[in-house]
Amino acid sequence: MKPAENYHNIPEDFKVFKSEVKVASPGRINLIGEHTDYNQGFVMPSAIDKKIYFKFRKTASDNLGRIYSETFDTYVEFDLNQILKSKNSWENYLLGVIDEIQKSGKTLKGFDCIIKSELPIGAGISSSAALECGFAGGLNSLFNLNLSQMEIVKLSQRAENNFVGSNCGIMDQFASVMSKKNHFIKLDCESLEAEFIPAEIQNCKLLLLNTNVSHNLADSEYNTRRQECENAVAIIQQKYSEVKSLRQVTWEMLEEFKEKIGPTSLKRCLYVLEENRRVQETEKALRSGDLRELGKLMYASHRGLQHQYEVSCTELDFMVDFSEDKSFIYGSRMMGGGFGGCTINLIESDKIDEYITEIKKAYQDKFNITPTPITVVPDEGTQITKV
Numbered sequence: 001m002k003p004a005e006n007y008h009n010i011p012e013d014f015k016v017f018k019s020e021v022k023v024a025s026p027g028r029i030n031l032i033g034e035h036t037d038y039n040q041g042f043v044m045p046s047a048i049d050k051k052i053y054f055k056f057r058k059t060a061s062d063n064l065g066r067i068y069s070e071t072f073d074t075y076v077e078f079d080l081n082q083i084l085k086s087k088n089s090w091e092n093y094l095l096g097v098i099d100e101i102q103k104s105g106k107t108l109k110g111f112d113c114i115i116k117s118e119l120p121i122g123a124g125i126s127s128s129a130a131l132e133c134g135f136a137g138g139l140n141s142l143f144n145l146n147l148s149q150m151e152i153v154k155l156s157q158r159a160e161n162n163f164v165g166s167n168c169g170i171m172d173q174f175a176s177v178m179s180k181k182n183h184f185i186k187l188d189c190e191s192l193e194a195e196f197i198p199a200e201i202q203n204c205k206l207l208l209l210n211t212n213v214s215h216n217l218a219d220s221e222y223n224t225r226r227q228e229c230e231n232a233v234a235i236i237q238q239k240y241s242e243v244k245s246l247r248q249v250t251w252e253m254l255e256e257f258k259e260k261i262g263p264t265s266l267k268r269c270l271y272v273l274e275e276n277r278r279v280q281e282t283e284k285a286l287r288s289g290d291l292r293e294l295g296k297l298m299y300a301s302h303r304g305l306q307h308q309y310e311v312s313c314t315e316l317d318f319m320v321d322f323s324e325d326k327s328f329i330y331g332s333r334m335m336g337g338g339f340g341g342c343t344i345n346l347i348e349s350d351k352i353d354e355y356i357t358e359i360k361k362a363y364q365d366k367f368n369i370t371p372t373p374i375t376v377v378p379d380e381g382t383q384i385t386k387v
């Protein structure tokens with residue numbers, strides 16, 4: 001058995017590529033509800049107008065998968081009957097999808113695929129879910145596998161959990177596949193019921209500011225946070241057997257078990273319960289057009305992530321602090337797993353250019369790094385076209 005083999009440069013026979021299926025697979029933002037998905041809580045993400053593009057064609061082979069990444073100018077080929085981990089992390093998201101499709105009893109045959117991405121990596125806008133879901137959706141269409149959208153969401157999440165080894169929740173895959181243009185999704189991660197809330201943000205825009213740092217604590221601390229929450233649940237379950245996750249845990253239960261849970265896990269749990277409440281309040285604020293209230297909830301979410309959940313970092317905190325006394329910025333918070341990546345900012349449209357100049361200078365002076373501004377709009381989930 002041998003792992004996927006890599007070469008640089010596009011293979012000769014990819015230079016003329018007659019696609020049978022094309023896919024546009026979006027990244028996502030999350031307005032509020034961070035680190036709540038794997039605690040079966042509430043989140044409020046949306047797909048964005050920045051995407052990964054795929055082209056697929058079938059080949060005569062029974063078992064050869066071939067993928068060329070235009071973004072990295074890297075080509076990889078592998079035997080569909082021997083899916084092994086690759087040294088290159090981006091390939092594992094794709095190999096994991098193949099593995100999960102095959103485990104679900106579906107048959108794949110030889111194919112070629114070309115991928116081009118406009119999503120920055122490590123920016124917290126979930127290029128990984130876009131990669132998994134777009135690839136799964138494309139293979140589903142190419143080979144008529146009859147997978148539903150929800151099966152694509154779930155198998156993509158499993159690919160990341162089982163093959164890549166990241167214990168992520170379901171938010172990113174759900175948002176990448178299921179989103180509707182100009183809406184946020186209020187997703188209940190326990191029942192998987194979704195409400196689509198119009199993204200009516202009047203004279204404002206959503207501005208992401210990429211810190212361009214990605215501290216390598218992210219993966220290990222993510223899994224640790226998850227464990228800390230699950231430990232608390234396990235303690236509470238000893239008395240309340242109906243409790244399956246933090247979703248069923250009440251403030252009274254936390255009070256009752258606070259000694260046993262210990263101060264660190266307790267802080268994490270308090271954050272999660274508060275963040276779930278903030279998602280509910282954000283829905284009300286959005287529906288009533290109260291953007292000031294919405295902004296306050298975003299700041300409160302950030303402070304919780306900074307002080308209670310402890311997944312922020314100096315660069316993210318600097319950006320949020322810098323925005324806080326500007327009345328034309330309604331809200332700002334770190335977004336995604338944390339330890340780097342982007343902040344999401346709700347900002348008056350006509351102040352964006354001026355603010356970008358200001359924050360770029362201040363951030364550059366402080367960290368000697370240029371941040372990247374990305375203006376986004378809530379957009380459709382995965383788009384698949386049979387050619």
Ligand code: GAF
Pocket residue numbers: 033034035036037038126168169170171172336337338
């Ligand atoms: C990452 C994970 F992939 C999501 O599932 C979610 O937990 C998020 O971090 C934090 O809210 O994007």
